[in-house]
Amino acid sequence: MIHQPGYVKELLKKHMERTASAHEEELLMLALDLYEEEELEQMIKEVSDGLPYNDELPEELKRWKPSAREIISRSRISPLKKIRSFISSQRSYATYAATALLAILLAWIFHRPSKLEYACSANTEESALILPGVNKCKLILDNGCAIVVDSSYTGEITRQGNTVLVRLPSGVLEYKSLGRPGQVGQQPVYHTIATSRGACHRILLPNGVKITLNAASSIRFPVDLTSPEYAIELKGEAYFESPQQLNSPWHIITDYARIKVAHADFNVNTYDNRMVSTLSAGELMISTPGDNAMLQAGQQALAGHDEQNGLPGGIKVLSVDTREALSWMGPERIFIHVAMRDFLLEMERRYDLDIVNIDRASHRYFSGTLCNEAPLSELIKLLRANGLHFVQQGNTLIFSKRPQDQEQGLVSSLMPPLHEPVPLGMN
Amino acid sequence: MAQKKIYNDDPFRLLGLDHQPALDSIIERYSTELLAYIRNIIIDPELAKEILFDAYQKLWENRKAIAAMERPLAWLYKCARFQSLNVLKREKRRFTIGLDQLTPSQAPGIMENDIDIKELKKEIQAAVNRLPPQMQLVYRLSREEGLNRKQIAEKCKVSESTVKNLITGSLKQIRKFMNSRIKLLLL
Numbered sequence: 001m002i003h004q005p006g007y008v009k010e011l012l013k014k015h016m017e018r019t020a021s022a023h024e025e026e027l028l029m030l031a032l033d034l035y036e037e038e039e040l041e042q043m044i045k046e047v048s049d050g051l052p053y054n055d056e057l058p059e060e061l062k063r064w065k066p067s068a069r070e071i072i073s074r075s076r077i078s079p080l081k082k083i084r085s086f087i088s089s090q091r092s093y094a095t096y097a098a099t100a101l102l103a104i105l106l107a108w109i110f111h112r113p114s115k116l117e118y119a120c121s122a123n124t125e126e127s128a129l130i131l132p133g134v135n136k137c138k139l140i141l142d143n144g145c146a147i148v149v150d151s152s153y154t155g156e157i158t159r160q161g162n163t164v165l166v167r168l169p170s171g172v173l174e175y176k177s178l179g180r181p182g183q184v185g186q187q188p189v190y191h192t193i194a195t196s197r198g199a200c201h202r203i204l205l206p207n208g209v210k211i212t213l214n215a216a217s218s219i220r221f222p223v224d225l226t227s228p229e230y231a232i233e234l235k236g237e238a239y240f241e242s243p244q245q246l247n248s249p250w251h252i253i254t255d256y257a258r259i260k261v262a263h264a265d266f267n268v269n270t271y272d273n274r275m276v277s278t279l280s281a282g283e284l285m286i287s288t289p290g291d292n293a294m295l296q297a298g299q300q301a302l303a304g305h306d307e308q309n310g311l312p313g314g315i316k317v318l319s320v321d322t323r324e325a326l327s328w329m330g331p332e333r334i335f336i337h338v339a340m341r342d343f344l345l346e347m348e349r350r351y352d353l354d355i356v357n358i359d360r361a362s363h364r365y366f367s368g369t370l371c372n373e374a375p376l377s378e379l380i381k382l383l384r385a386n387g388l389h390f391v392q393q394g395n396t397l398i399f400s401k402r403p404q405d406q407e408q409g410l411v412s413s414l415m416p417p418l419h420e421p422v423p424l425g426m427n
Numbered sequence: 428m429a430q431k432k433i434y435n436d437d438p439f440r441l442l443g444l445d446h447q448p449a450l451d452s453i454i455e456r457y458s459t460e461l462l463a464y465i466r467n468i469i470i471d472p473e474l475a476k477e478i479l480f481d482a483y484q485k486l487w488e489n490r491k492a493i494a495a496m497e498r499p500l501a502w503l504y505k506c507a508r509f510q511s512l513n514v515l516k517r518e519k520r521r522f523t524i525g526l527d528q529l530t531p532s533q534a535p536g537i538m539e540n541d542i543d544i545k546e547l548k549k550e551i552q553a554a555v556n557r558l559p560p561q562m563q564l565v566y567r568l569s570r571e572e573g574l575n576r577k578q579i580a581e582k583c584k585v586s587e588s589t590v591k592n593l594i595t596g597s598l599k600q601i602r603k604f605m606n607s608r609i610k611l612l613l614l
Contacts, residue, residue, distance in 0.1 A: 001605070002547070002605075003601075003602040003605040003606055015468070016467040016468060018470070023543070023544070026544050027544070027547075029515075030544070030547060030548065030551070032512075032515065032516050033551070033570045034551070034598060034601060034602055034605075035598065036594060036595060036598060037509065037512060037513075040512055041505065041508045041509055041512060044468060044508045044511070044512065045504075045505070045508060048464065048467050048468075048508075051467065053460075053463070054463060054467070056463075057459065057462060057463055057466065058472065060472070061462055061466075061472050061475070061476075062459055062462075064458070064462070064476060065454050065455065065458050066454060066458070066476070066479065066480045066483060067454075068447055068448075068450040068451045068454060068483075069447075071450065071480065071483045071484050071487055072447065072450070072487055074484055127445075128445040128446070128447050129447060131447065131448075373448060374446070375445060375446060375447055377445040378444065378445065378446070
């Protein structure tokens with residue numbers, strides 16, 4: 001009878017094979033009260049391990065996948081549990097350390113400013129959701145109309161003369177020519193595509209030029225190819241790849257210099273009062289009102305206002321390892337001797353953060369790599385591991401000054417060595 | 428953006444680092460087989476979905492501990508079994524309430540079986556009534572009111588492990604009592 005585990009297992013087997021009678025089902029339900037959860041769970045395991053694997057699911061169930069976002073947003077761990085798990089994790093560390101240190105460690109646990117820790121751990125769930133490089137942009141027409149294009153869009157967005165703008169399922173915005181001749185003598189129509197902070201977008205222009213637009217950037221360009229001089233105005237940062245068979249050269253206009261392109265793959269960064277153009281293939285002609293320079297693959301041109309080089313009006317050409325400048329598109333962002341302030345400014349754009357009191361962050365330099373898909377929680381961990389002190393509130397990081405740490409040079413010892421980028425993000 | 432998916436690594440380990448895409452890839456990889464597994468126990472598709480959702484939620488909430496496990500997938504299966512069991516019990520409660528309200532005239536034909544089940548229920552009740560008072564209370568809170576160990580512990584102001592011991596003890600006694608009585612019943 002049902003007080004015997006063997007009998008209950010028989011009932012379970014019939015239940016799972018869908019051969020149990022109504023009476024047997026009822027017996028099984030009664031039996032569920034007579035055993036502990038662990039015992040029943042073990043019975044279910046034993047019975048189902050003995051059954052052949054049956055993946056006959058209705059189509060609707062086969063396709064059904066819950067969304068990670070929803071799962072995470074629904075799981076909110078109670079503060080009590082958080083604190084408890086925080087303490088217990090410290091304890092497991094204590095056993096791992098020498099026994100003699102136990103008392104000191106325990107004292108340290110209770111003495112520790114757990115308020116700050118608590119504030120940061122409560123935010124972990126949320127910051128795990130904040131990802132960089134969201135595929136989203138804004139299309140602005142010359143009449144001021146703006147359309148926000150995100151993943152909810154696929155297919156045609158707008159038509160302009162003989163050009164149609166579509167968003168491909170892969171997330172690329174593509175301009176397609178309909179093949180009809182453009183009407184001559186019309187005013188050229190301009191489109192502006194802009195990304196906000198924390199976003200990123202790829203665009204394929206009618207002439208085949210591929211653009212990857214970084215966060216907080218915009219490009220403005222004539223939609224119609226027949227314009228006598230094809231020029232793209234750029235603000236922020238973008239990577240351009242141009243096909244080889246373009247008939248005529250085209251231009252990129254930034255606030256600091258003008259770039260003439262025949263065919264080339266190159267990056268242009270204008271975030272910081274200067275233009276940095278890094279060429280990975282082809283040739284470029286850079287010009288400012290007072291200077292001009294040819295750029296070869298593997299070279300970088302600076303124009304505008306640079307802290308080190310000054311260069312009002314001039315252009316400086318350097319030979320560089322282009323991987324660093326282009327790494328924002330790759331799997332990992334490489335930083336080689338970057339000032340903490342610049343690093344944080346980039347993170348502000350990348351994760352759509354607001355950093356308060358950025359000058360209170362350390363004045364050190366940073367070398368290392370950061371996974372380009374790492375959620376904000378990873379970045380926070382990285383910063384804390386490097387001894388930066390700040391309070392996180394959602395997307396806002398508030399830096400507080402801890403002079404004693406900065407004097408002691410505590411930070412630099414934790415920094416990865418120069419010229420040897422270490423993956424810190426995900427290991 | 429020219430981003431490659433570089434996380435072909437163990438997604439459970441990455442999950443321990445609060446990495447949301449890792450949860451996505453676990454969902455993508457295991458949902459179908461887990462659903463098939465859950466459906467062994469729970470037929471209703473909506474309930475099966477709910478169980479899987481809960482299992483993933485528990486996975487996320489306990490990601491740190493699970494990432495350190497040797498066989499995290501086994502944990503996920505175990506969790507699915509427990510959740511299925513909970514739903515089975517919950518649904519049963521709903522089901523049995525309905526059954527008790529049935530009068531014999533409304534359910535002809537199953538009279539014979541009905542007596543059997545009713546007798547069995549009586550036997551269980553008799554066994555429960557013979558338990559020491561504290562065990563009785565804990566058993567009833569757990570099995571009749573559907574509270575979990577933690578809730579019972581809070582209500583009775585005892586520790587969870589005491590609750591567990593009391594339940595273990597009461598179940599043993601009930602089964603033992605039934606063992607001696609059922610022989611009589613079947614005569």
